[in-house]
Amino acid sequence: MPELPEVERVRLTLTERLVGQAVQAVDVRRAEVIRGSRSPRDLLRGERITSIERWGKQLAVVGQSGRCICVHLGMTGALVCADAREADRPHTHVVWTLAGEGVLTFRDPRRFGGLWTFPNLDALESDRWAGLGEDALRVKPGALHQRLRGTRRSLKAALLDQQVVAGLGNIYVDELLFELGVDPQRPADTLEAAEVRRLVGRMRRLLVRAVAAGGSSVRDYVDGSGSAGGYQLQHRVYGRAGADCTRCGRELLSGVVGGRTTVWCGRCQS
DNA sequence: CACCACCCCTGGACGC
């Protein structure tokens, strides 16, 4: 579930709790979640954490040497900095013991997420993040228009594609298309420049509001301090198939678009 | 290029 707003909440909460802390020990309980070197040094043992970065739905925990760990939360991943009891929770695959007190844990029941280690942030950016589109909070209308023009897929499928723009998932694409009043099946290459400008503006507003509300906790998302978000209470379409459109009252439709369950209003989005 | 089926994996909801 973690999309840009949730991952940004993790970044903000971990920045508060983790930056400046030193990693004393690393316990890898399930090695296959680490794609890349498993050397304790590469997992930041003995390092002080200097920053937490984000690109789209991915995070980087950066150490003083420049070494970094890229974290992708997948569907059910959580990166939590809390007291040592956090390490006892099921599906906790990696535990970093911090020098002061407390631990950082990577937990992921479904294991769609994972960790990638890099010698420095430049290597992460060039080897892994270079394949992503621009971050959804930073992309400019011109650049996005360029990408959308190049594909005949549905707008929904294009916006879900992390190579087009990084950070949106099923929840926020559906919410955004409702805000825009645009049919999810509309071909991406039919949007005009003015429409893309409006899309970028609404996308930014939607994401900023979702971050401010703590992100969406639909099932099990929690931030870097273990707290759930509240934006799920403001969803207009996601998870509301069959309910009434908040704008016109008509029953919301549900179907598969871009390979994903999609909810929209047949009247407001046509 | 676009779409599809299928894969990774677990938990929760639901029907009987």
Added chain:
DNA sequence: TGCGTCCAGGGGTGGT
């Protein structure tokens, strides 16, 4: 109570 089935959607892959 418990069991089977389906679904959730972050990704990837290989075939049509």
